[in-house]
Amino acid sequence: MEEVIAIAKALSDENRVRALMVLGEKEVCVCQLIELLQLAPSTVSKHMSILKQAKLVDGRKRGRWMYYRLPEKPVSMTVERALAWVRASASGNHRILLDAEQMSAILEMDREQVCERQSLQRKQIVFKRRLPSGI
Amino acid sequence: MEEVIAIAKALSDENRVRALMVLGEKEVCVCQLIELLQLAPSTVSKHMSILKQAKLVDGRKRGRWMYYRLPEKPVSMTVERALAWVRASASGNHRILLDAEQMSAILEMDREQVCERQSLQRKQIVFKRRLPSGI
DNA sequence: ACTATATTTCGCCATATAACGAAATGGAGG
DNA sequence: CCTCCATTTCGTTATATGGCGAAATATAGT
Numbered sequence: 001m002e003e004v005i006a007i008a009k010a011l012s013d014e015n016r017v018r019a020l021m022v023l024g025e026k027e028v029c030v031c032q033l034i035e036l037l038q039l040a041p042s043t044v045s046k047h048m049s050i051l052k053q054a055k056l057v058d059g060r061k062r063g064r065w066m067y068y069r070l071p072e073k074p075v076s077m078t079v080e081r082a083l084a085w086v087r088a089s090a091s092g093n094h095r096i097l098l099d100a101e102q103m104s105a106i107l108e109m110d111r112e113q114v115c116e117r118q119s120l121q122r123k124q125i126v127f128k129r130r131l132p133s134g135i
Numbered sequence: 136m137e138e139v140i141a142i143a144k145a146l147s148d149e150n151r152v153r154a155l156m157v158l159g160e161k162e163v164c165v166c167q168l169i170e171l172l173q174l175a176p177s178t179v180s181k182h183m184s185i186l187k188q189a190k191l192v193d194g195r196k197r198g199r200w201m202y203y204r205l206p207e208k209p210v211s212m213t214v215e216r217a218l219a220w221v222r223a224s225a226s227g228n229h230r231i232l233l234d235a236e237q238m239s240a241i242l243e244m245d246r247e248q249v250c251e252r253q254s255l256q257r258k259q260i261v262f263k264r265r266l267p268s269g270i
Numbered sequence: 271a272c273t274a275t276a277t278t279t280c281g282c283c284a285t286a287t288a289a290c291g292a293a294a295t296g297g298a299g300g
Numbered sequence: 301c302c303t304c305c306a307t308t309t310c311g312t313t314a315t316a317t318g319g320c321g322a323a324a325t326a327t328a329g330t
Contacts, residue, residue, distance in 0.1 A: 001152060001228040004221060008146035013318075017139060030277065040320055045278055047318085064276045064327050078224040085220050086139065089213040093136040115276070148288075165307065175290055180308055182288085199297055199306045250306070 003054075007082045010054035015039065016047050020056060020070075020086060021096045022103045027069040031115050032106050036099060055079050065111070138189075142217045145189035150174065151182050155191060155205075155221060156231045157238045162204040166250050167241050171234060176253075190214050200246070 011017060015037050022028065022036060034044045048068055051057045055075040057068045074080035090096050106114060146152060150172050157163065157171060169179045183203055186192045190210040192203045209215035225231050241249060 001149065001225050001230060004152060004224050005147060005149055008143050008152075009317095011143035012140060012147050014136065014140055015318085017136060017143075039318095041277065042279080042321075043319055049278085061277090061326085066277060078220075081220045081223060085213075085216045088216060089139045090136050095136060144287095150288085174288095176307065177291075177309080178289055184308085196297085196307090199304095201307060253306090 003076065003078050006054045007056065007078065010050050010056055011082070011086060013047065015043075016051055017086060017090060018096065018099055019044075019047060019068075020051060020083075021090055022099050023057065023068060023070050024100070025070075026103070026107070027067045028103070028107075029065045029067045029111075031065070031111075032103070033068075035106050035114050036103055056083065138211065138213050141189045142191065142213065145185050145191055146217070146221060148182065150178075151186055152221060152225060153231065153234055154179075154182060154203075155186060155218075156225055157234050158192065158203060158205050159235075160205075161238075161242070162202045163238065163242075164200045164202045164246075166200070166246075166253060167238070168203075169253060170241050170249050171238055191218065 011020075018037060019033055022033075030041070030044055030048065033048070034041050037044060039047075048057065048059065048066075052059050052068070055071065056079060058071050059066060059068045061067070070083065071079065146155075153172065154168055157168075165176065165179055165183065168183070169176050172179060174182075183192065183194065183201075187194050187203070190206065191214060193206050194201060194203050196202070205218065206214065
């Protein structure tokens with residue numbers, strides 16, 4: 001039953017459901033999810049950690065990049081059925097459809113571009129942050 | 136997607152999953168759930184309200200007693216699949232098996248007995264509460 | 271070793287949630 | 301109407317959770 005609760009909790013957040021749905025048949029890295037969900041890196045990292053803990057996703061590290069995908073082999077029937085439930089129940093949702101398009105576009109971008117944009121955004125934030133006190 | 140989130144949240148609490156599982160093919164009233172879960176009436180009431188909001192249970196009032204059961208007609212495929220998921224995933228759990236036995240015993244008891252026991256427990260609490268200040 | 275970069279961990283904050291007791295509400299019976 | 305009883309609502313408290321920024325960690329390149 002702990003498994004049921006853990007999975008249910010993992011699925012109780014919209015951003016996590018969005019992340020899960022966008023994985024579909026793809027392998028996506030954290031920076032791409034950050035781009036899509038428009039959340040802080042730390043937040044996306046934590047969300048994915050929760051999904052991974054619940055065995056709803058697999059993660060693997062390649063160099064600096066962390067990739068997540070749906071599990072290849074079903075860890076358990078509970079997980080398998082939960083994934084089937086989410087997919088069947090959320091797939092027609094407008095937000096999810098939009099996400100799929102956006103993720104396709106993000107995946108078309110060069111990896112370095114995505115990371116560069118995020119890096120620039122961080123620098124802008126730092127810059128904005130220092131501007132008021134600088135003037 | 137709001138439906139998915141609401142259902143997932145409803146299923147994120149062990150007591151609510153236990154309540155759901157114990158309904159099975161039965162109709163159970165709040166006082167019997169109170170007996171089983173050993174929670175305050177207000178807490179059980181709120182839990183069942185959450186399950187009802189998520190369309191996972193139906194409620195009907197008979198006199199003073201409030202009964203809950205699983206929905207007869209599936210409200211939606213999402214609900215139906217979620218219920219199937221929980222049932223399939225939690226049915227072998229030790230706690231759930233124990234609950235089933237206990238609920239059978241509770242259902243064997245006369246309705247008045249259950250309510251009376253709970254009434255006595257409340258009075259004992261009140262009595263204990265006044266004792267220290269009375270002495 | 272140093273620098274740069276992606277990600278994770280940690281700490282903080284605001285909000286949500288489970289539990290309880292008390293009060294309010296609804297229903298039954300006299 | 302009144303009394304009794306089951307349940308719900310409300311307010312409080314302790315804990316959990318989502319979001320963020322900063323610091324720490326892991327990886328790559330020079």
